Structures are given as C-alpha cells and as structure tokens.
Amino acid sequence: MTSVNDVSSKLPGPWSEHMAGLLGAALRRLREEILADSEEQFPGLRVSHYRLLEMIPPGGARITDLAEVALMTKQGLGQHVDYLQRLGYVESDRLREDRRVRLVRRTAKGEEAVVHSRTAIERVEHLWSEHLGPDRYTTFRETLRELGS
Numbered sequence: 001m002t003s004v005n006d007v008s009s010k011l012p013g014p015w016s017e018h019m020a021g022l023l024g025a026a027l028r029r030l031r032e033e034i035l036a037d038s039e040e041q042f043p044g045l046r047v048s049h050y051r052l053l054e055m056i057p058p059g060g061a062r063i064t065d066l067a068e069v070a071l072m073t074k075q076g077l078g079q080h081v082d083y084l085q086r087l088g089y090v091e092s093d094r095l096r097e098d099r100r101v102r103l104v105r106r107t108a109k110g111e112e113a114v115v116h117s118r119t120a121i122e123r124v125e126h127l128w129s130e131h132l133g134p135d136r137y138t139t140f141r142e143t144l145r146e147l148g149s
Contacts, residue, residue: 034120042113044087050117052080053089053110060105063092078102089113 031047038045055061055069067077081104084090089110095101106114129137 030121030124033124034117036120038116042089042109042116044083045089045113049080049084049089050113052077053084053106053114054117056090056104056106056110060103063102063104066104084110 034047034050052066052070055066063074063078063081066081067074070077072080081090081092081102085092088107090104091107092102092104095103125137128140132140
C-alpha cells in the first residue's frame with residue numbers, strides 16, 4: 001500500500017508550486033539522501049532521530065532542554081529518547097542532585113549516526129552547489145538563514 005505522503009508528493013497541482021510545496025520537495029530530497037543507506041548502518045532511524053541525535057551536545061542535555069529546542073513536548077521527546085536508548089544510540093541517567101532530571105548523552109553508536117547524517121547533508125549541499133553554481137547556492141543558503149531567523 002502506498003502512503004498518502006508518497007502519493008501526494010508525485011501528484012501535480014497548484015499546491016506543488018507554492019512555497020510550502022517547493023520547500024517540501026527540497027526537504028524530501030534531503031531526507032531521501034540521509035536515509036539512502038541508513039537502514040544498513042543504522043537500523044530503525046528516521047530523519048527525526050538523526051535530528052535529535054545531532055541536537056545533543058557532547059556533555060549531554062536534559063530532556064526538558066532538548067524538548068524546548070526541538071519544539072516538542074517533554075513526553076514526546078522522552079519517547080524518542082527511550083526508542084534511541086533501546087537501539088543503543090543514546091544513554092540517559094537521572095541526576096543525583098535531582099532525580100526528576102534525566103540527562104541524555106549520545107553513545108559511540110549515536111556519534112557514528114551523527115557523522116552519517118552530517119556526511120549525507122554535506123553530500124546534498126555539494127550536489128546542490130554544483131547544480132546551482134556556487135554564487136546561487138551561497139545566496140540560497142543566506143536566504144534560508146535570513147528567512148529562518
């Protein structure tokens with residue numbers, strides 16, 4: 001069975017030419033590149049998991065802080081962390097001074113997954129820079145940065 005998202009991304013229509021459709025198509029290409037060989041090396045990871053892994057600083061972070069940065073609820077982020085922990089990508093501990101606080105850190109396997117996603121993103125950036133030319137690609141990145149701030 002084909003998913004609704006898979007079908008809708010291939011159907012022509014006016015929605016596919018407005019800003020949300022165009023940005024969605026570019027993001028879909030980026031996601032496809034990140035996941036291209038992901039399952040072999042990092043089974044069970046989706047793009048949202050790679051994003052969360054990359055958010056975790058080297059010394060670890062509290063679930064509350066990660067949830068705020070990720071624009072997720074603490075419960076939703078906690079579920080992601082539990083899943084990543086079961087797969088061995090992160091570890092978490094309660095702080096001795098406040099047992100309510102859960103500190104999350106990447107494992108070596110989580111570090112490898114971050115390298116994988118960053119490499120895939122760099123590959124896409126290189127391809128897009130070649131396609132657009134360096135000047136247009138630099139302008140594209142600067143425009144995205146400006147619109148996102």
